[in-house]
């Protein structure tokens with residue numbers, strides 16, 4: 359088992375080494391605030407759940423939080439805008455699942 363992935367710069371990491379959005383935005387607009395949807399992110403209330411699980415560990419806890427998150431769609435859209443190299447669980451999907459999602463979206467547009 360390797361080290362857990364490093365969250366994007368500026369992202370929150372708990373003292374126990376678990377990382378979690380949210381998330382200040384990676385490039386906060388002038389005024390220093392992230393996107394408005396961050397305020398409603400369910401993961402703000404779950405600091406003990408890792409959204410950056412190490413390889414070979416379960417992402418089930420994070421996905422369960424995302425499943426009840428009011429801003430899941432906004433989070434997923436944001437994560438897709440960041441590119442497919444973004445680590446972690448965003449919008450209830452792993453990086454691999456986001457790549458698959460993007461592929462399916464592209465296929466649907468043809």
Ligand code: SF4
Nearest residue numbers: 399401424427433449
């Ligand atoms: S969808 Fe998941 S990662 Fe995104 S804001 Fe909600 S709880 Fe956090």
